[in-house]
Amino acid sequence: MNSTPASVAFSIGKGLGSILIIMFKLPKRMTPLVIVETST
Known part of the structure; x- marks a missing residue:
């Protein structure tokens, strides 16, 4: 992997x-959970 x-x-x-x-x-109601999961 070259960075x-x-x-x-x-x-x-x-x-x-x-x-x-x-x-x-x-x-649509699941998207806030996905955003929280991926941002942490």
Whole structure:
């Protein structure tokens, strides 16, 4: 794993994208729980 700024930004973008997909797939009332779980 090379940690150049580009690869770091890419991995962060992939992580945020997957979180957004999970949030859209879950019911609306579940999204605050997902945000709390991933932000800690």
